[in-house]
Amino acid sequence: MPITPDEVEYVANLARLELTEEEKERFAGQLDAILQYMEKLNELDTSGVEPLVHGIAGRQATRPDRVEESLPRDEALANAPEKSEGCFRVPRIIE
Amino acid sequence: MHYEPVIGLETHAELLTASKLWCGCSIRFGRPPNTQTCPVCLGMPGTLPVLNERALELALRAALALGCRINRPTSFDRKNYYYPDLPKNYQISQNYCNLGEDGRLEIPVNGEVRAVGISNVHLEEDAGKNLHVDYPGADYSLVDLNRAGTPLLEIVTAPDMRAVEEAVSFMQTLRRLLLYTEVSDCKMQEGSLRFEASISMRPAGTNRLGPRVEIKNLNSIKAVTAALEYEVRRQSRLLQDGGEVKQETRLWDEERGRSARMRTKEEAHDYRYFPDPDLLPVAIGDALLDRVRATVPELPLARRERFIAEHGLSDYNASVLTDSKELADYFEGCLQHHEAPESIANWLLNVVLGQINQRDISIREFELGPERLAELVRLMDEGAINQQAARDVMEKMVKTGKTAGALVKELGLEQIGDESDLAPLIEQVIEENPGPVKDYLGGKQAAVGPLVGQVMRLSRGKADPKLANRMLREKLEAMK
Numbered sequence: 001m002p003i004t005p006d007e008v009e010y011v012a013n014l015a016r017l018e019l020t021e022e023e024k025e026r027f028a029g030q031l032d033a034i035l036q037y038m039e040k041l042n043e044l045d046t047s048g049v050e051p052l053v054h055g056i057a058g059r060q061a062t063r064p065d066r067v068e069e070s071l072p073r074d075e076a077l078a079n080a081p082e083k084s085e086g087c088f089r090v091p092r093i094i095e
Numbered sequence: 096m097h098y099e100p101v102i103g104l105e106t107h108a109e110l111l112t113a114s115k116l117w118c119g120c121s122i123r124f125g126r127p128p129n130t131q132t133c134p135v136c137l138g139m140p141g142t143l144p145v146l147n148e149r150a151l152e153l154a155l156r157a158a159l160a161l162g163c164r165i166n167r168p169t170s171f172d173r174k175n176y177y178y179p180d181l182p183k184n185y186q187i188s189q190n191y192c193n194l195g196e197d198g199r200l201e202i203p204v205n206g207e208v209r210a211v212g213i214s215n216v217h218l219e220e221d222a223g224k225n226l227h228v229d230y231p232g233a234d235y236s237l238v239d240l241n242r243a244g245t246p247l248l249e250i251v252t253a254p255d256m257r258a259v260e261e262a263v264s265f266m267q268t269l270r271r272l273l274l275y276t277e278v279s280d281c282k283m284q285e286g287s288l289r290f291e292a293s294i295s296m297r298p299a300g301t302n303r304l305g306p307r308v309e310i311k312n313l314n315s316i317k318a319v320t321a322a323l324e325y326e327v328r329r330q331s332r333l334l335q336d337g338g339e340v341k342q343e344t345r346l347w348d349e350e351r352g353r354s355a356r357m358r359t360k361e362e363a364h365d366y367r368y369f370p371d372p373d374l375l376p377v378a379i380g381d382a383l384l385d386r387v388r389a390t391v392p393e394l395p396l397a398r399r400e401r402f403i404a405e406h407g408l409s410d411y412n413a414s415v416l417t418d419s420k421e422l423a424d425y426f427e428g429c430l431q432h433h434e435a436p437e438s439i440a441n442w443l444l445n446v447v448l449g450q451i452n453q454r455d456i457s458i459r460e461f462e463l464g465p466e467r468l469a470e471l472v473r474l475m476d477e478g479a480i481n482q483q484a485a486r487d488v489m490e491k492m493v494k495t496g497k498t499a500g501a502l503v504k505e506l507g508l509e510q511i512g513d514e515s516d517l518a519p520l521i522e523q524v525i526e527e528n529p530g531p532v533k534d535y536l537g538g539k540q541a542a543v544g545p546l547v548g549q550v551m552r553l554s555r556g557k558a559d560p561k562l563a564n565r566m567l568r569e570k571l572e573a574m575k
Contacts, residue, residue: 090235092228
């Protein structure tokens with residue numbers, strides 16, 4: 001089933017991307033090609049094969065539960081476009 | 096038609112760690128905003144999260160206590176959504192291979208035990224906090240990221256609960272389990288324990304699941320209870336009037352006691368989970384599993400049953416004593432020094448609990464350890480001192496740090512338990528209280544009470560009240 005421009009718009013909206021009509025059309029075609037290519041994998045019989053979670057063989061490293069120094073607040077906020085009262089300042093949130 | 100609710104709960108419990116899930120920032124509560132952050136929890140590009148092993152162990156302990164099957168290895172996924180308190184625009188959570196699955200929690204409901212299915216138990220990071228500004232005309236909100244990355248345990252039930260009371264019992268039982276296993280401090284006022292409920296209604300006795308309403312912003316067991324009761328009424332009324340319940344998310348307004356549809360248009364739960372490419376699967380070897388399994392304590396319900404069977408306690412006493420692990424441990428600690436479960440239980444419940452509650456301290460902070468309290472109760476059981484004297488001795492033990500035995504001697508409190516010592520006092524009381532004596536002789540049995548009181552007063556609390564009671568009755572009967 002080919003990807004439609006509506007689906008592209010839906011996904012773009014979830015990712016907070018604004019696309020033009022022309023882009024939606026173009027990306028629909030491109031995404032479709034990618035998904036069709038991936039479909040090829042379904043031709044293989046993978047019954048009895050453990051799903052692979054990660055491309056690297058290995059296990060997650062852990063660390064002891066020790067408190068380390070945090071950033072000074074000025075540094076933490078240094079990249080914020082807007083700040084006040086020691087906080088990141090964002091457009092008013094409505095729930 | 097009669098409708099019954101179908102209720103499921105999601106519980107978030109903050110884990111008792113010192114640092115965050117993926118970085119070393121402190122999770123201390125109540126610090127100035129944005130002073131506990133670093134490149135990892137701020138979501139800076141190019142950082143690499145590293146798992147807190149304590150958080151893994153605590154989550155594992157809870158999953159085992161809830162009877163879950165453990166996925167080995169387990170793995171982490173990204174849950175994608177946009178919100179100002181989520182710096183990376185995704186939350187590291189678990190979706191495809193949760194730490195624990197298919198568990199159960201037994202809860203008491205109206206004197207019976209019911210099992211509620213646990214769909215899964217998983218680890219995730221908390222978001223930051225949005226601070227709503229209420230200056231007039233303020234068109235912005237503030238974000239504090241101290242909490243971002245705090246380790247959370249999420250416990251998801253199956254839609255197994257059929258009444259609001261069952262949901263209440265589940266929350267209380269789960270809270271006690273998390274406290275018992277020392278997985279979370281469950282301080283609701285600090286947000287360490289939070290709930291989300293989902294509820295649908297269906298004609299009683301049918302199996303169909305109706306449209307589900309999710310309720311958020313529930314900060315206490317009381318709030319969940321009120322919100323569920325409200326929702327049962329709202330949905331029942333809608334259905335009875337021939338209407339339909341819409342699948343939606345509602346926010347609970349505690350002040351007004353009602354819920355309202357969330358105004359933000361959520362793209363209904365399309366979180367586009369995918370395995371986090373920065374994180375490898377987490378190994379859970381036999382050694383780790385065995386070590387954690389050994390730290391799962393006897394759970395409250397099992398302990399209560401054992402207290403009844405092994406120590407012969409009443410259902411009520413066993414319930415109160417096993418309500419907290421510290422108290423149950425303290426009780427059993429006392430038994431090691433004085434094997435009298437009933438009198439220890441009574442003293443703990445009637446005297447000690449009252450005192451520590453009044454002082455607003457925990458049993459752990461109570462000055463008298465189990466051994467010292469056991470000695471006091473033993474002196475009382477042996478008849479060396481009476482209850483009132485024991486209360487005074489306990490107070491002095493707390494103040495002076497002396498033992499019960501030493502204080503009893505020092506204060507001259509040894510009970511007068513000898514008939515010959517008590518006899519003169521009995522005589523005196525009968526002589527000085529003609530009123531009650533006349534009442535008793537006239538057939539009013541209860542009149543002996545004030546007379547016993549007088550004996551106690553004259554002996555300055557040292558008389559054995561049971562003996563005084565018997566001797567008074569004998570003497571009065573002889574006067575009839």
